[in-house]
Amino acid sequence: MNPEDITRKIKPTVRSNKNFSKIFCIGSNKTGTTSLAATLEIYGYSTPNQINQEMEISKQTYLGNYLPLKEFVNKYDVFQDLPFSIDNYYIVADTLFPNSKFILTVRDPEEWFNSMQIYDKNKYNINDLDKIKEEDINDKFNYLFEGYRKSTMQKYISRVENNKVIYDWNLLYNKERYIKYYNERNNQIIKYFNNRKNDFLILNLKKDKDTKNLCEFLNIPTKFKFDFPHLNKSS
DSSP, X not given: OOHHHHHHHHHHHHHHHOOSSOEEEOSOTTSSHHHHHHHHXXXXXXXXXXXXXXXXXXHHHHTTOOHHHHHHHTTOSEEOSTTTTSXXXXXXXXXXXXSOEEEEEOOOHHHHHHHHHHHHHHXXXXXXXXXXXXXXXXXXXXXXXXXXXXXXXXXXXXXXXXTEEEEOGGGTTOHHHHHHHHHHHHHHXXXXXXXXXXXXXXXXXXXXXXXXXXXXXXXXXXXXXXXXXXXXXXX
């Protein structure tokens, strides 16, 4: 069945079979989260505008104020990208919205790192990422608000010395550090959801060609499965 037919026919079925609160796509950026969100829209779940989501909740969430997040999430069904794609904000979502579903998208770590680099080069018109310094971040990487990317980059270049967090900006775009963080976060997520198979699904969109496992996870009849769309193919 093609996606257009599914969108037209399935919405009543999806709603009647829905036995959970929200869906959080918690994979790191550049692991197919955009394609997954588009798939869930085809199945009739509501998703927010990504810019609105980040403008309304990301900055306050990073500051530890979760009230805007709670109010915003109440309005829609599915969420992906920042802030849910970084750090341990999946725990915040799980705490605030019990009985929700969590989907971790994964891909080969080296492919993920290369994709991150390509995206940033194109997004911010930077040819040589190795030359980026701390003082460049706010000038070159502002997007929706001041400090937009700096706070999310710090995790890749941080270490603890004498009980203090030190940021070594010379490690920015260091392949080893990025992949280490990527793998550690994925492992932490898997450990956190251990023994909660009804709440947690891992998808690799290069291996999971169609939505059969997704349908089973969300209690959607598998007759409505289709091949995943692949968006942002350039990276």
